[in-house]
Amino acid sequence: xxxxxxxxxxxxxxxxxxxxxxxxxxxxxxxxxxxxxxxxxxxxxxxxxxxxxxxxxxxxxxx
Amino acid sequence: xxxxxxxxxxxxxxxxxxxxxxxxxxxxxxxxxxxxxxxxxxxxxxxxxxxxxxxxxxxxxxxxxxxxxxxxxxxxxxxxxxxxxxxxxxxxxxxxxxxxxxxxxxxxxxxxxxxxxxxxxxxxxxxxxxxxxxxxxxxxxxxxxxxxxxxxxxxxxxxxxxxxxxxxxxxxxxxxxxxxxxxxxxxxxxxxxxxxxxxxxxxxxxxxxxxxxxxxxxxxxxxxxxxxxxxxxxxxxxxxxxxxxxxxxxxxxxxxxxxxxxxxxxxxxxxxxxxxxxxxxxxxxxxxxxxxxxxxxxxxxxxxxxxxxxxxxxxxxxxxxxxxxxxxxxxxxxxxxxxxxxxxxxxxxxxxxxxxxxxxxxxxxxxxxxxxxxxxxxxxxxxxxxxxxxxxxxxxxxx
Numbered sequence: 001x002x003x004x005x006x007x008x009x010x011x012x013x014x015x016x017x018x019x020x021x022x023x024x025x026x027x028x029x030x031x032x033x034x035x036x037x038x039x040x041x042x043x044x045x046x047x048x049x050x051x052x053x054x055x056x057x058x059x060x061x062x063x
Numbered sequence: 064x065x066x067x068x069x070x071x072x073x074x075x076x077x078x079x080x081x082x083x084x085x086x087x088x089x090x091x092x093x094x095x096x097x098x099x100x101x102x103x104x105x106x107x108x109x110x111x112x113x114x115x116x117x118x119x120x121x122x123x124x125x126x127x128x129x130x131x132x133x134x135x136x137x138x139x140x141x142x143x144x145x146x147x148x149x150x151x152x153x154x155x156x157x158x159x160x161x162x163x164x165x166x167x168x169x170x171x172x173x174x175x176x177x178x179x180x181x182x183x184x185x186x187x188x189x190x191x192x193x194x195x196x197x198x199x200x201x202x203x204x205x206x207x208x209x210x211x212x213x214x215x216x217x218x219x220x221x222x223x224x225x226x227x228x229x230x231x232x233x234x235x236x237x238x239x240x241x242x243x244x245x246x247x248x249x250x251x252x253x254x255x256x257x258x259x260x261x262x263x264x265x266x267x268x269x270x271x272x273x274x275x276x277x278x279x280x281x282x283x284x285x286x287x288x289x290x291x292x293x294x295x296x297x298x299x300x301x302x303x304x305x306x307x308x309x310x311x312x313x314x315x316x317x318x319x320x321x322x323x324x325x326x327x328x329x330x331x332x333x334x335x336x337x338x339x340x341x342x343x344x345x346x347x348x349x350x351x352x353x354x355x356x357x358x359x360x361x362x363x364x365x366x367x368x369x370x371x372x373x374x375x376x377x378x379x380x381x382x383x384x385x386x387x388x389x390x391x392x393x394x395x396x397x398x399x400x401x402x403x404x405x406x407x408x409x410x411x412x413x414x415x416x417x418x419x420x421x422x423x424x425x426x427x428x429x430x431x432x433x434x435x436x437x438x439x440x441x442x443x444x445x446x447x448x449x450x451x452x453x454x455x456x457x458x459x460x461x462x
Binding site: 011012013014017018019021025026027028029030031032050053054056057058 | 116117163166167169170171172173174175176399400404405406407408410411412414415418
């Protein structure tokens, strides 16, 4: 799994950072998504998929 | 012409109107006649609600949303932008990309991490309110002693609004969410809150402090009138939302003792229990409303440009295809993904703050006062059916 994030559409709701803090954080200034590990370990994949569904702006996706 | 008008009368205080539930069971989207005769839509299904809220071709701008879904003086005022001018920085009622600029200036202040840092202070405020409540009663009105002061104190501190000034905005804030408020009164209330914040911003320009409004001033990104609009939005949002969740949530727990016991006795339940209360209670009970800027297809239905769509969040959050056994309050169910904070670019900016407040306040209340119970019958609790945000007007409790 590889995570793609688009900070231009991100609205900083924080759902990803709330759901999988090991994988997602938010930038200090704009609060937009920061991907801490773009190839997350297998045990976190399900949570990452949940974060993708929860994201209100479609800013994160997985391939 | 559609026969359907928006049903608003509830048969039971915590459930959406039965007619709305029946509609959702038939289809996710319905033709609906608005109060001015407009032929628009009502969305009751979860997936359709998400699609509209995330759709880039749906506008939230006041001049595009001119059809009130129900007869209500306050709602009709909101639908007449020539009368009810929203201040320049009121980004909730903007579309992208204009909205994006304001939102990005603020999101850094409301991150999950920032809200975590506020937790000790929220804890202190909660304990202080509980001390005052114990000293005052029993019985007390939980809304006045607990549900309102906690979020009010928190948002005031965060923004840098003196809590001693609350008489200057709490009553007006309430007027602005009352469905019965007449146009002139709503215009005057918005004017007073705006004037108050404008004055406060002038004072902060001379004497900046360590708070959100001062920080935005120092950034130099916003003109004073824009900053006023941002301040009005955050102050009202901070007063009318979490306060109602704390009041109505406590009512829901007191009338569902097994759920209350789980929230009180098992700390591992609290985080999810808060999501479930948000889902089950869905205090944003009339709207949001969006209007299509071009023809859009949602679940096989074509919404034409210019048609308004009312998204029934309480119905969408009880959609059994998304939440099995959705009609039941169950603080242990996975309730994430509910639409109570909205979806799309306008999803609640303060949601992580609201979560932090609720995760602290509910268990603190239930543990401090294990004998907490209603001081009246459940039927005697006055519900906020007359407000744009649902909840309880008062919650008489004893212990």
